[in-house]
Amino acid sequence: MELTSPGPTLGVVGGGQLGRMLGEAAGPLGVELVVSDPTPDCPASPVVRDQVVGAFDDYETLRELAERADVLTYEIELADPDTLARVSEETGTPVHPDPDTLRTIQDKLRQNESYAAAGIPTPEFRRVDDVADLRAAGEELGWPVMLKAREGGYDGRGNLPCEGPEDADAALAEVGGENAVAEAMVPFERELAVIGCRGPDGIDTFPVTETVHREEILRESVSPARTDEATLERAEEVAREVLGTLDGRGVYGIELFECASPRDADASIERSDPRAGDILVNEVAPRPHNSGHWTIEGCDVSQFEQHVRAVVGLPLGSTRRRAPTVSANILGDVDETRPARLAGADEALSVPRLAMHWYGKRDVRPLRKMGHVTLSGEGDEDVDELLDAVRTVRDGLTFR
Template identity: 35%
Template structure:
């Protein structure tokens, strides 16, 4: 029986385990939280840091394939594990590249991948030199996550909000739509892409909800898919890759960021597509045939976030109201405590058409709340 090791025991790992179990694949998980969402489901749960070198090296010794559910891991440990002959997917050098937005953006430029104009900065003191570059967005090179480490620079007055760390300053895009494509490649070189989804962001820069299909022309989606294929091939990538795109007002498609793992923008695939992103990741890293990514129907995903003003043991309002709506599926992450904007779960929705889908999204957002 195959054994997969997963660095990270959060909700993405939890859903990955559910897919692996269907194929009689054992999953061993490493996470510093003794109550991580994966703990109750993993065949073997190890409490420990995914950033501590020796902990990661020791963890990876007895697995067939080592993978991740978040990119904030000790990449050097993975590089050394791979040198010892243990299979690591995604490859450690890809994880290392994606961990640094500066290196990531430079890769796009060097390899002809469309992206927004940018400059690399070592600290916010250098912003004075680029007043003519505004409006722009400053992103810290390492450590930013879920909107953290991002600062909009509209005028010189915003410079004091910058980061005293190596960062990238990206020219602001006149955005029409934000879309995402989940792509996968196995070691044999087979590539698949899921249909594009349209992302609607919360005011705090977290995903609020997403819609599939995206409201974009077919030629825009085709260009995004071509870029996704090109990116995977130029990287020689193995595993699942989430690619976030901007579509500007002129219809140009450019890459914003990528994530080397299953992703929030792929959750609707669980009910909305023939193959889920979690099934596809397992297939890709084990070099199995990649699954059919086509849509079963129109679908959506609503993020379940902790309500503002509530911190403590989680309570869920509106469960019965939501379950009474046909085509609505609740996915909670077994997190005992809530706090404002903590990801507590997600709700997937299927419908016959876009109008019905949006009506259900509105009902879910109105009735379902996480309080304490």
């Protein structure tokens, strides 16, 4: 692709923190962004050329976005694949990743079925349309099970452990009442993630990352992951297999389980245990992902620049990790919604080699992602030391 001035315009459905970081990465490439988002003056608005205000699935909004862009992409799974496909056909503006890929990933049952059909390892799963299905799934897979809403959930939303048949009614009601998936609980050693890239010249992956979750929310990312080389190689292999099932250029966040050894597994779920050391696919996001934020400081090219390169048709950049790097999310530590005023930033920014990213959200809510901090080493520092340091910084930041 030849670059010109002015450069290509990328239309992005979604103007949250991912749209903001895409805008920051696109500028040096000469790529301008226009985003659509239902929130006026969305977090991305200060760093992009313009915003179209409208719902993620609104035809007129997406039509205007397509008419103003050379390529369309999305940074949120709430974009509507049917509307994207329609406006692409009407305007001739391509969409990456492909709307059918979004359609598959929006439905967790369809997503799991597609991986299973391709021979990609996933937790055992069953379709759940009612309470009887859930109770039958629990008997087959072994209690407890992880209940997931088929649609509308991402980043841990819509996921709920169901401990036993007596909890089935309440659990199913909490995730929406129907159209769910029950998955066998996986006795994992750790959670891993791979940011995969599909560009005009092939596929690539960023280094395997360890992710630390609590209450279904990603808290920290650690790269390199604290596991053995064989597991890292297997995780990358599985990620590349996933990329082979998806259509369209762009960056994909691939969440994985590294299975626990039998001695560490809970005997109550031993019946569905995979082999120790196996890698299972948890979920996939067709966009830049929270687990890849560390790449901004930690790699030659960030996941955001890589996504822009891929979708507009530029060559992929180097995914080399520059140094051991950890990141931690800054979450809302409040009990109720209030204006966002962060205390402790001066102390955080005085830490050598620490980078802070503020997402520009006007209100803070309990556990809302408001920003993140990243700390890179200078050589071969122990990632546990870096993780302790970044946690100390993160814990000193508060909205109270």
